[in-house]
Amino acid sequence: MVMVSVKNLKKTYGKFTAVDDISFEIQKGEIFGFLGPNGAGKTSTINMMIGLSRPTAGEITVDGIDVRKQTKKAQSIMGIVPDESNLYNEMDGFNNLCFCAALYGMRKKEREAKALELLELFKLKDAGKRPFKAYSKGMRRKLTIAAAHIHSPQVLFLDEPTTGIDVESSRQIREMIVDLKKQGTTVFLTTHYIEEAERICDRIAFIANGHIVALGTVPKLMGSISHGHGIHFLTDKNAESFATELETCFKGTKVTIQPDHSLVMVAEQRIPLFPVIAFFQDRGIDVFEAREIRPSLEDVFVKLTGIESSVLKKDAEKVGPK
Amino acid sequence: MKAWIAFWNILKKDIKNYYLKPPNISWGIIFPLSWTLMQVIRSPDGNILNLLPGLISMSVLFGTTSMLAVTITFERSGRSFERLLLAPISLGTMVLAKIAGTILFGIFNAFVPVIFTSFFINLSAINWTIVFFAVLMISITSALMGLLIAVSAEQVFEAQTLSNFFRFPMLFLCGLFVPITSLPVFLRPLSYILPLTYGTDILNGAFVGTNTLPPLLCFGILLIFAVSLFLICRHCINKKWIL
Numbered sequence: 001m002v003m004v005s006v007k008n009l010k011k012t013y014g015k016f017t018a019v020d021d022i023s024f025e026i027q028k029g030e031i032f033g034f035l036g037p038n039g040a041g042k043t044s045t046i047n048m049m050i051g052l053s054r055p056t057a058g059e060i061t062v063d064g065i066d067v068r069k070q071t072k073k074a075q076s077i078m079g080i081v082p083d084e085s086n087l088y089n090e091m092d093g094f095n096n097l098c099f100c101a102a103l104y105g106m107r108k109k110e111r112e113a114k115a116l117e118l119l120e121l122f123k124l125k126d127a128g129k130r131p132f133k134a135y136s137k138g139m140r141r142k143l144t145i146a147a148a149h150i151h152s153p154q155v156l157f158l159d160e161p162t163t164g165i166d167v168e169s170s171r172q173i174r175e176m177i178v179d180l181k182k183q184g185t186t187v188f189l190t191t192h193y194i195e196e197a198e199r200i201c202d203r204i205a206f207i208a209n210g211h212i213v214a215l216g217t218v219p220k221l222m223g224s225i226s227h228g229h230g231i232h233f234l235t236d237k238n239a240e241s242f243a244t245e246l247e248t249c250f251k252g253t254k255v256t257i258q259p260d261h262s263l264v265m266v267a268e269q270r271i272p273l274f275p276v277i278a279f280f281q282d283r284g285i286d287v288f289e290a291r292e293i294r295p296s297l298e299d300v301f302v303k304l305t306g307i308e309s310s311v312l313k314k315d316a317e318k319v320g321p322k
Numbered sequence: 323m324k325a326w327i328a329f330w331n332i333l334k335k336d337i338k339n340y341y342l343k344p345p346n347i348s349w350g351i352i353f354p355l356s357w358t359l360m361q362v363i364r365s366p367d368g369n370i371l372n373l374l375p376g377l378i379s380m381s382v383l384f385g386t387t388s389m390l391a392v393t394i395t396f397e398r399s400g401r402s403f404e405r406l407l408l409a410p411i412s413l414g415t416m417v418l419a420k421i422a423g424t425i426l427f428g429i430f431n432a433f434v435p436v437i438f439t440s441f442f443i444n445l446s447a448i449n450w451t452i453v454f455f456a457v458l459m460i461s462i463t464s465a466l467m468g469l470l471i472a473v474s475a476e477q478v479f480e481a482q483t484l485s486n487f488f489r490f491p492m493l494f495l496c497g498l499f500v501p502i503t504s505l506p507v508f509l510r511p512l513s514y515i516l517p518l519t520y521g522t523d524i525l526n527g528a529f530v531g532t533n534t535l536p537p538l539l540c541f542g543i544l545l546i547f548a549v550s551l552f553l554i555c556r557h558c559i560n561k562k563w564i565l
Contacts, residue, residue, distance in 0.1 A: 050408060076410035086401040090339045102331035103409035105324025 003028040003155055003186040004049070009058035011044050011210075018044040020210040021058070026155075026188060026203075031181050033201035034190040037307055041210040042190035043083060046159050049188070050080050062155055076104065079153035079185075083160045085140035089133035093124055093143050096132055097150055104151035111150070118146040122176065138169025145176060149185075156180060158189040162196060174200050198297045208305040222295060225303045230266040230293035231273070232258075236286040239263055242279075249279060264293065328411045332419035340393050341427045350427060354381035354434035362442055370439055372532075375525030376498035377435040378453075379518055382460045385431035387489060390424040390468030391481035398563075399477065407563060413556050421465040428461030429454075452528045452537060459544040460521035466551035467517075473558040497522050502534070517547040 004026040011019040019041040026032040034042050047053035049060055051071040060067040065074040087096040094115050101111030119128045122142045127135060135143065141161065148156060161177065162170040178200055181187055191197055197204045198218055205215040214221055233239070243255040243263065253267040265271055277287050301307070340346060354377065361373045397403040406416050436453075439445070468485070475481035494500060495509060496518040502510055513519045520540040527533025533540075 052404065052408060072410045072412065075408055078408075080408050082401065082404060084401050086404060088335070088339065088402050089400070091335070099331055099335055100405065103328050103405065103411065105327045105410075107327065 001028040002026070003030075003063055004032075004188060005059070005061045006045075006049065007059040009045065009048060009060065010056045011041075011048060011053065012056045017210055019048070019055075022207075022210070022212045023058075024205055024212065024215055026186055028154075028186055029181060029184050030202045031177065031187040031189065031200055033197040033204040034188070034207055035192065035194065035197045035204055035301065036190075036207035036305075037192055040207045042192075042207060043159060044210075045207070046157055046188070046190055050078060050157050051075055076151075077154045079148035079151070079156040081145050081148045081156070081158040081161055083163065083190075085137075085144040087132045087140070087144055087147060090131060092129050092131050093119060093135070094128040096143065097147055100147040101150045106151060114150055118150060122146045123172070136166075136169075138165040138172075141165050141169060141173060142176070145173065149180065153185065155186045155188065158187065160190055160192070162191070162193065170196075194296075194298050194301060204297075206301055206305050208307055214300075214304045218297060221297065221300050221304075225295065225300050228266045228268055229270050230264055231271050231276070232289070232291045232293055233263045233265070233276070233280070233287055234289035234291075235262070235280060236288060237284075239280065239285055242283060242285075246276070246279065250276065266293075325411050325415045328409060329415050329419040329422075332406065332416065333422045336393065336420065336423035337426070340389065341423055346389065346427070350385055350431050351434055353384060354431055355438055357381070358435040358438045362439070371443055371445075372530050373499070374435060374439060375522055375529050378432045378457060378525055379460055379496070379498055379522045380493065381431040381435060382428040382457060382521075383464050383489060383492065383518060386424045386428040386461055386464040387468040387471065387485050388482065389427055390421065390465050391471040391475065391485050392478055394420065394469065394472035395475050395478045395481040398472075403563075413560055414552075417469065417552065417556055417559065421462070421469060424465040424468060425458070425461040428464060429457055432457040432461070449528050452524060455541065456521050456524035456528065456537075459524075459541065459548065460518060462548045463517035463521070463544060463551060466548065466555055469555045470551065470558065473555065473562055492516055492518055495519070497526070497534075501532075517544055517551075520544050520547075 002025045006025070007023050009019055009022050010017070022045065024032075034045065036042050044053065048055045049062075049067065051067050051074060055068065062074045063077055065077070067074045088099070091099065097115035097118060098111045101114060106114070116128075119125045122145070124139060124143060124146070127139060132140065132143065145158070145161065158177070162173050165173075174196065177187055177189070189201070201218075203215065203217050204221060206213040214224060216224065238261050240257050240261060243257060246255045246263070246265065247253055250265070250267070250271065252269065253265050253271065256264045256266070258264060265276065273290055277290065280287050357380065358377055361377065362370055365373065394403065406420075409416070436445070467488075471481055471484045475484055495505070495513045496516050497513065498518070502513045502519065505513065520535070520543045523533045523535050524537045524540045527537055
């Protein structure tokens with residue numbers, strides 16, 4: 001079942017096109033990742049999807065509700081986590097959650113019970129009576145996600161949920177997102193962390209310069225670029241001197257020596273493993289490890305977008321440690 | 323019902339977070355009090371009654387415009403205002419909730435000089451119903467003007483500068499301390515396009531009987547100002563803050 005549908009979405013600011021004719025669908029209960037560097041159009045897209053920005057062209061529906069025409073109705077089933085933790089500094093965690101629940105029309109008893117439940121779930125119970133301004137970055141992020149979930153939305157939009165926070169909090173937030181998916185929540189998240197997208201997203205869209213360059217599951221994206229088959233061999237003796245002989249014995253292969261003196265064999269076709277091991281054994285060399293080399297999602301991203309992954313890492317560093 | 327829950331909680335949150343903070347309470351008391359005290363010292367013979375409409379209007383004007391412009395600009399810079407824009411409540415409900423706290427603050431400001439002067443002069447002959455509704459209408463229109471400033475400003479200091487830009491000329495053009503009939507002819511049309519002129523005129527009538535227009539007409543004009551300003555604010559927010 002399609003929960004979110006985006007068709008030919010476009011956003012221009014004067015002559016600058018931030019989002020250029022993008023289309024995609026998100027299935028119910030799916031975690032959909034939007035991966036791209038700063039300025040790629042991620043926030044512009046999410047802002048249009050949540051009704052904070054008007055599209056120049058295109059259609060967005062959430063659970064069949066037209067976001068452009070019935071913005072408030074659509075917002076009632078959305079939970080939104082902006083790229084900045086924007087709760088009220090003066091208010092404590094508990095009251096921030098209660099206030100957010102009240103904005104969705106929840107009654108006092110109901111919102112207080114839900115706020116306590118979420119503080120417990122997000123491991124913030126002890127901090128519930130502390131003002132938001134006294135929270136660490138990770139805690140602020142967690143409470144902001146809890147606030148977005150207070151009315152049990154069908155779709156959760158998360159803009160850079162783990163940017164600028166410590167490793168432990170990032171891990172906890174990723175676990176929370178996966179838990180929310182298990183409860184049936186559809187999740188749309190933007191990120192510039194490739195590993196994060198790979199780890200938790202069911203499908204990922206690569207966005208660059210306002211265009212969706214590729215979209216699919218991680219295996220599908222991996223398979224979308226043509227690459228040779230490679231095997232990495234770790235041996236007990238220095239096998240460098242056999243490189244040329246290996247290439248001669250196994251036609252169509254290319255052998256490279258790694259800095260640790262291990263060997264990497266690459267070929268267009270799959271390489272049969274046992275003949276290569278037999279080759280080494282005939283020469284008195286033991287093979288400790290033979291590992292298939294697969295391209296990483298990072299390789300796929302670089303190849304498809306033409307953007308070096310270091311650009312994404314620099315973007316992440318600009319906003320703080322992960 | 324859902325809209326009412328949201329409205330009430332926005333109002334409650336603003337009162338608790340902003341209006342009941344010690345600096346704002348002290349502003350709400352000290353500002354009108356010091357102006358009133360100044361006038362009492364200056365006019366010990368009882369002429370204070372003539373100045374009371376001006377003092378009330380000025381207290382409301384300064385209290386409401388500065389509070390709303392600053393709090394909204396502050397919430398916008400911290401991006402917490404986005405929460406209200408993204409909540410499933412109409413823009414009209416949100417605007418009403420935001421100005422409601424300011425209106426109450428304005429009414430509180432208005433009655434500080436009244437309470438203070440009541441120790442010095444007899445105010446028993448005043449028609450308090452008319453005074454209350456005049457104060458309410460001045461508060462509503464001033465709060466909406468504050469909201470218009472908030473829509474135009476990006477930073478808190480910009481909001482403060484913009485507020486002063488129109489508040490001080492208003493003091494001289496609205497008949498607060500100088501009757502409009504004493505103003506140069508070319509300035510008088512300006513007086514009649516300012517809502518405070520009509521609020522002050524009602525108060526002048528209620529306190530000293532020196533109104534120049536019928537109170538009902540003034541209330542009508544203030545209502546038109548309030549509705550127009552509300553619609554303009556809603557339109558501006560929709561256009562400027564939902565890009």
